[in-house]
Amino acid sequence: MADQEIPALLRVLNGERLDPPPIWIMRQAGRYLPEYRELRTRAKNFLDFCYSPALATEAVMQPLRRFPLDAAILFSDILVVPDALGQKVWFVEGEGPRLEPLIGQETWSFGDSEKAIQRLAPVYEAVERIRAAIPKDIALIGFAGAPWTVATYMLQGRGGDKDDARMEVYRRPEDVDALLDVLVETTAQHLAAQVRAGADCLQIFESWAEGLPPLIFQRVIVGPTRKLFARVRELGVTVPIIGFPRGAGSGIGAYAHETGVNALGVDTQTSAMEVIEAAPEGMALQGNLDPLTLIVGGAALEKAARDVLNDFRFVPHIFNLGHGITPQATPENVERLVKIVKGQV
Amino acid sequence: MADQEIPALLRVLNGERLDPPPIWIMRQAGRYLPEYRELRTRAKNFLDFCYSPALATEAVMQPLRRFPLDAAILFSDILVVPDALGQKVWFVEGEGPRLEPLIGQETWSFGDSEKAIQRLAPVYEAVERIRAAIPKDIALIGFAGAPWTVATYMLQGRGGDKDDARMEVYRRPEDVDALLDVLVETTAQHLAAQVRAGADCLQIFESWAEGLPPLIFQRVIVGPTRKLFARVRELGVTVPIIGFPRGAGSGIGAYAHETGVNALGVDTQTSAMEVIEAAPEGMALQGNLDPLTLIVGGAALEKAARDVLNDFRFVPHIFNLGHGITPQATPENVERLVKIVKGQV
Numbered sequence: 018m019a020d021q022e023i024p025a026l027l028r029v030l031n032g033e034r035l036d037p038p039p040i041w042i043m044r045q046a047g048r049y050l051p052e053y054r055e056l057r058t059r060a061k062n063f064l065d066f067c068y069s070p071a072l073a074t075e076a077v078m079q080p081l082r083r084f085p086l087d088a089a090i091l092f093s094d095i096l097v098v099p100d101a102l103g104q105k106v107w108f109v110e111g112e113g114p115r116l117e118p119l120i121g122q123e124t125w126s127f128g129d130s131e132k133a134i135q136r137l138a139p140v141y142e143a144v145e146r147i148r149a150a151i152p153k154d155i156a157l158i159g160f161a162g163a164p165w166t167v168a169t170y171m172l173q174g175r176g177g178d179k180d181d182a183r184m185e186v187y188r189r190p191e192d193v194d195a196l197l198d199v200l201v202e203t204t205a206q207h208l209a210a211q212v213r214a215g216a217d218c219l220q221i222f223e224s225w226a227e228g229l230p231p232l233i234f235q236r237v238i239v240g241p242t243r244k245l246f247a248r249v250r251e252l253g254v255t256v257p258i259i260g261f262p263r264g265a266g267s268g269i270g271a272y273a274h275e276t277g278v279n280a281l282g283v284d285t286q287t288s289a290m291e292v293i294e295a296a297p298e299g300m301a302l303q304g305n306l307d308p309l310t311l312i313v314g315g316a317a318l319e320k321a322a323r324d325v326l327n328d329f330r331f332v333p334h335i336f337n338l339g340h341g342i343t344p345q346a347t348p349e350n351v352e353r354l355v356k357i358v359k360g361q362v
Numbered sequence: 363m364a365d366q367e368i369p370a371l372l373r374v375l376n377g378e379r380l381d382p383p384p385i386w387i388m389r390q391a392g393r394y395l396p397e398y399r400e401l402r403t404r405a406k407n408f409l410d411f412c413y414s415p416a417l418a419t420e421a422v423m424q425p426l427r428r429f430p431l432d433a434a435i436l437f438s439d440i441l442v443v444p445d446a447l448g449q450k451v452w453f454v455e456g457e458g459p460r461l462e463p464l465i466g467q468e469t470w471s472f473g474d475s476e477k478a479i480q481r482l483a484p485v486y487e488a489v490e491r492i493r494a495a496i497p498k499d500i501a502l503i504g505f506a507g508a509p510w511t512v513a514t515y516m517l518q519g520r521g522g523d524k525d526d527a528r529m530e531v532y533r534r535p536e537d538v539d540a541l542l543d544v545l546v547e548t549t550a551q552h553l554a555a556q557v558r559a560g561a562d563c564l565q566i567f568e569s570w571a572e573g574l575p576p577l578i579f580q581r582v583i584v585g586p587t588r589k590l591f592a593r594v595r596e597l598g599v600t601v602p603i604i605g606f607p608r609g610a611g612s613g614i615g616a617y618a619h620e621t622g623v624n625a626l627g628v629d630t631q632t633s634a635m636e637v638i639e640a641a642p643e644g645m646a647l648q649g650n651l652d653p654l655t656l657i658v659g660g661a662a663l664e665k666a667a668r669d670v671l672n673d674f675r676f677v678p679h680i681f682n683l684g685h686g687i688t689p690q691a692t693p694e695n696v697e698r699l700v701k702i703v704k705g706q707v
Contacts, residue, residue, distance in 0.1 A: 184658055
């Protein structure tokens with residue numbers, strides 16, 4: 018493959034510095050798009066939507082038709098893993114996910130990892146369809162939730178603060194470790210299956226890295242993430258993996274050096290200078306525009322976007338937000354952002 | 363005053379290292395104590411409770427009767443400042459504070475700082491009564507919310523995520539600056555009045571330092587805090603000031619070096635090593651036991667408490683939590699903690 022045929026995103030993940038940097042947007046297929054809101058009504062619930070290869074593919078295509086983005090990401094949810102492991106998962110419209118919580122149950126038992134992967138066949142079919150539908154120069158990102166983040170939902174049964182999950186680490190440390198081990202194995206197989214189906218690279222969402230005492234951060238985040246990546250490699254996966262430990266604070270250094278991650282997603286709060294210093298030299302960095310600027314628009318968006326470009330100009334950089342785009346953002350502001358990043362305005 | 367008469371807390375704030383370190387607990391007068399819950403019923407709402415010097419003094423005394431703590435903190439609330447500035451403030455039982463939000467109002471106008479301080483006379487009377495009621499070797503801490511944290515409540519009208527307040531920084535930066543200036547002036551006078559009434563030192567609660575892009579952190583936290591401390595000094599205050607920028611992450615370095623703060627409150631997520639490196643040499647550090655360990659108790663509490671003692675053993679250290687104690691904590695666990703810290707078990 019000639020250099021110009023390798024998607025820009027993969028070139029940066031391999032350590033190249035591109036100007037302009039490639040851009041994609043976390044949750045780029047989502048509720049800020051009217052066509053997505055329309056599409057969403059075609060499935061009776063969110064999990065059905067995720068498990069429909071046709072709907073998931075169409076959702077992925079929508080932002081690509083509007084904006085010249087450099088990557089697509091599988092349309093799915095981090096909670097398909099507990100669902101496939103046999104835990105009851107549902108979504109309350111306007112509120113978020115609900116699960117039958119593990120906390121309060123005397124023994125925690127889970128389905129078999131291999132059976133879970135069989136149940137997730139529609140996800141891999143979606144990956145195949147998406148890869149066939151998008152141009153070759155657009156990278157397709159597969160993804161999963163990190164073990165601790167998925168475990169917090171499984172433990173608590175919902176989002177919000179993660180105090181109850183953290184207390185279980187004090188109360189039942191061995192049981193939490195065992196839960197994380199199940200998630201490591203199932204998630205590794207889930208990621209490997211996405212790569213076999215055509216994903217060009219992977220992203221791991223550690224959405225709840227924040228607020229943990231440093232020793233617990235090591236135990237539930239750094240350790241299991243290292244195991245996960247080792248297992249993914251053992252399963253024959255060679256594509257680059259982006260880790261996004263949102264809210265890790267100064268834990269970002271340990272995460273970057275000790276897990277085997279290939280690139281770092283940078284959250285809104287983290288400064289470019291700090292992450293450039295904390296990460297191994299030459300590691301690709303992805304981020305970190307404040308998503309609220311895509312609601313506000315105008316001069317605030319312009320300035321913030323140019324600041325991000327400037328802050329990361331000397332390292333391999335993938336332009337993205339520091340957190341997922343919100344439903345209140347406007348497609349017009351996203352269009353403007355992509356033009357700014359591509360140097361077209 | 364001979365050395366042994368100077369409260370241990372003040373000696374550490376002045377740079378001395380004590381073994382065992384002094385200990386107090388954020389929200390030590392609070393809902394985890396049955397006698398507090400009983401006392402609370404004697405006022406019809408929470409602000410009335412705060413404005414009653416008799417009730418506030420009794421609330422402060424309660425934990426001191428149970429535990430040999432080294433400091434008392436004024437019983438009050440950070441929202442007495444907007445209340446005194448004429449914004450409507452009330453508390454919804456079990457939910458938290460509510461204010462008539464500034465967001466949505468075309469112009470933001472506030473009462474006069476000096477009149478606000480006159481309205482806060484009962485707070486200063488409480489300080490006098492508390493100082494008279496507690497032993498000389500127990501330090502009395504005065505406090506206020508930091509400008510940005512108080513501003514988030516004034517802007518949004520409630521707690522929860524601070525996205526709407528942050529968007530106002532993009533949308534109406536000059537108006538937010540003006541609001542912060544009003545809070546700097548009123549808070550400085552509020553703190554000076556507490557010191558005149560007998561407070562031995564001060565703590566500033568920046569409860570919402572988290573999640574801000576670094577440039578905004580500088581604009582709404584570092585800048586206004588520096589102005590606040592300069593103004594407090596201008597008003598003749600010489601006592602030490604502890605700043606607690608919860609969730610500041612790597613912003614802790616700028617906060618420690620650029621605001622004029624004398625000591626740092628360290629949150630649960632921040633590692634001792636990191637804050638010792640980030641702070642000026644010899645600065646007193648306060649924290650940072652995970653408050654959830656006071657719910658869990660047992661071996662988890664024991665280990666976590668000894669880890670904190672160990673982590674801060676080479677610096678001037680005040681033992682505290684990394685966040686306020688929760689209503690679910692037990693007095694028995696607090697008693698155990700104080701014994702561990704004092705080397706009695």
